[in-house]
Amino acid sequence: MMLPTLPQRPSGPSEGSAIELPVSGLRCAGCVAHVEKALAAVAGVASATVNLATARASVRLSAGSHVAAGVLRDAVVAAGYGVPTASTVLRVTGIRCAGCVGTIEGALGAVPGVLGATVNLATGEARVEHVAGVARGTLEAAVRSAGYQVARETGPAENAAELEERLQREEARDLRRRLLVAAAAGLVVMALSAILMVREPAAAHGVGLVHLLGAPMRAVGRLLDPLWPGSASALRWLLAALCLPAWLFAGWPYLMGAVSAARRRTADMSTLVALGTGAAMLVSLAATAAPAHFAASGLAAHVYYEAAVMILALVLLGRWLEARARSRTGEAVRELVRLLPDLAHRLRDDGTTEDVPAGALSAGDRVLVRPGERLPADGAVLAGRSSCDESLLTGEPVPVPRGPGDEVVAGTLNGEGALTVLVAHTGEDTSLAGIVRLVRQAQTTRAPVQRLADQVAAVFVPVVLGIAGLTGAAWLAWGPDPRWLFAFTTTVSVLVIACPCALGLATPTALVVATGRGARLGALFTSARALEALAGARAVVLDKTGTLTEGHPELVDIHTLMSDPRDLARVAAAEARSEHPLAHAVAKGLAARGVTPAGTVEELSAVPGRGVTARVDGRTVLVGSPALCEEHGIDLASHRAVLDAVAARPATAVVAAVDGVPVAILALADTPRPSAAPTVARLQGLGLRTGMVTGDGEPTALAVAGLVGIVPADVAARQLPADKVAAVRRWRETSGGPVVFVGDGLNDAPALAAADVGAAMGSGTDVAAQAAGLVLSRPDLGVLADAVELARSTLRTIRWNLVWAFGYNVLGIPIAAGVLYPAFGVLASPELAAAAMAFSSVLVVTNSLRLRRFTPSRQLVVAG
Secondary structure, eight states: OOOOOOOOOOSSOOTTOEEEEEOBOOOSHHHHHHHHHHHHTSTTEEEEEEETTTTEEEEEEOTTOOOOHHHHHHHHHHTTOBOOEEEEEEEEEOOOSHHHHHHHHHHHHTSTTEEEEEEETTTTEEEEEEETTOOHHHHHHHHHHTTOEEOOOSSOOOOHHHHHHHHHHHHHHHHHHHHHHHHHHHHHHHHHHHHHHHHOGGGGGOOSHHHHTOHHHHHHHHHHGGGOOSOHHHHHHHHHHHHHHHHHHHHHHHHHHHHHHHHTTOOOHHHHHHHHHHHHHHHHHHHHHOHHHHHHTTOOOOOOHHHHHHHHHHHHHHHHHHHHHHHHHTHHHHHHHHTSOSEEEEEOTTSOEEEEEGGGOOTTOEEEEOTTOBOSSEEEEEEOOEEEEOHHHHOOOSOEEEOTTOEEOTTOEEOSSOEEEEEEEOGGGSHHHHHHHHHHHHHTSOOGGGHHHHHHHHHHHHHHHHHHHHHHHHHHHHOOSSHHHHHHHHHHHHHHHOOHHHHHHHTHHHHHHHHHHHHHHTEEESOHHHHHHHHTOOEEEEEIIIIIBOSOOEEEEEEEOOSOHHHHHHHHHHHHTOOSHHHHHHHHHHHHTTOOOOSOEEEEEEETTTEEEEEETTEEEEEEOHHHHHHTTOOOGGGHHHHHHHHTTTOEEEEEEETTEEEEEEEEEOOBOTTHHHHHHHHHHTTOEEEEEOSSOHHHHHHHHHHHTOOGGGEEOSOOHHHHHHHHHHHHHHHTSOEEEEEOSGGGHHHHHHSSEEEEOTTOOHHHHHTOSEEESSSOTHHHHHHHHHHHHHHHHHHHHHHHHHHHHHHHHHHHHTTTHHHHOOOOOHHHHHHHHHHHHHHHHHHHHGGGGOOOHHHHHHHO
């Protein structure tokens, strides 16, 4: 598998570097906004993005800024949220003095995410406190870069997947514990409240869940009434004794969140839940402690203990279900991380093996990979033959044969034979880690479609508080008797039915699932913006060489124009010094025909996209396109028939000239990819206009375009890198929408950056991959069409999520306020409002999870 070099992990805070922090306590879009605001206020921070679905913050630093992770953590904590931390112990060797201690502590402290490091000179132990998720391998690399060594681990460390699972498991466990307490207390309280309904018939005029159940609850009350020998007043005190501890325990995170928000002079979901349940609890306690004061004021001393506890139980039920569903949104990425085995069989010099943690491997180690095992690191095969299943990394379903000299990738599954592999990259430097890093990078970015939800979320809770206040005032002014009861009930209902969570989860949950699914298909999105732009793309422009074609040109013919054999030897010498793929093909083809490079290359100058000029033994040698020859005054008029014949094959004509005289015309052929024509047809079927740009001449370009199904009018030939950028802009204007550019070469990087979505082929160069918004992890153009279908499906899911999130609140809040009561006599109880709120966010997450089952149309056709 040939992957472009994916973004490398940062070695320390530097210009434009990013630090990632896990954040606990996030409950809604308001929480996201508060954390982002707190982080952005830190000096040296350029921007901060928080993903509610993954509970992670990505902080990008300003140019030249050095912001300690501890400062960022303190900002998050001061905002009322948490940053999970961990501790790692390293055994460092080579420490000789106190100066060594300072050097190591400084190197570890420079690692993004490290809060502090302490090195013990006597024991050589380095204890590093850091935010959860900092890889042990990153810390070890920092120590080694400082000139010291780290002793081998004795056991596997917690990897990123295990950390994420543990944090999500702890969150779900905490929610479940609080839910069980609230639910158990709520059921008991409802039963006791039924007795109170029988003892105090006046209390039956409420609109809580107990009262809505009406006759069934009165029947339960009559059944249980003989079991309570005490008075109604004593029963109220029993209800208070049961509810208050349960309410405090179950609602503690919301109460503390509301207090924290109040200190910041803001409000969020915690504020709504705390106010709604707190009001019910306080009124109930007041009615229990001083019923005479209520009577003196002409008010009935109603209690709402069951409402306070059941609202919390329903909210926690929704949060628990949401947490369980949300944990599945990142399952695809965790599956990728789990591909790396815990142990590796390292070969000793005597040929025996020792089992060591995969993280303890270093470049240059030799490992034995037995049949059925996964590769622990990137490297090259030294001995053995087998086939490797790379499907989970690239989506390629067919195992790939591997033998001596072939590259292999960490996480791939070895087939039927044993392999001896020379380790090249380990841990965070592997292609697998790069893929995971790329997917997580995309998940921490924000799609433009989320802007409206963010704007609404910023003012959502204050607006809801205002609506709740107006609702209570309206019922007190114009409502029927008992007015205060209706005013209180509707106010609480408005507070608890409002759901900022659904707004906050609508976009990020879909993006997390989609980017993970894309990685499994071989499509690696680098940002949410790229995914959204791809969904709305109107045109796709494809480079020819290496994109529509295999990218492995071969010298298929030589038309010799001069009789001196030394001329071709000079041409071979010049091409042997060039790095261009066509030059390699010429040099290889000439060597295969017995032409040996001869002469000393004194000067060599590459003309991007055109060819090379050189001085060989004092002679001027030019090897390049016909256009380059004409620019240098070389007359090709008498050779036009040969050039046309080469282009019609189709092949690329390369002219070789010595001292301004053509000596040969070389025909280089590059076979179209098997996936090129079907993919072009699929893209056109999806309504996308397809075009091709190439540096080749027009005859060759038109011939290749005809083979893959691109019409001549949409072909641009003889395009330099700057011309490709202009072509992208021209296509954007004529197509009336976003343009996708697909390329793989160094000269494609400007066009990839200029396009709305730059897509780099998996066999491409590092520069091309870094300029792209989409990386195809295997050289199969069909992945591009898969990515388009996935992006469109994702955007549809996001839009439906937003429709539900907005529609639910737009309809639910007025119903909770009682707009249906005058016409239909319908009033939502606070418990029903809480149930609706709880399940609204669950519905959004569940809808996003459907993307896990996304299947490209070509797979559906094959399956059918």
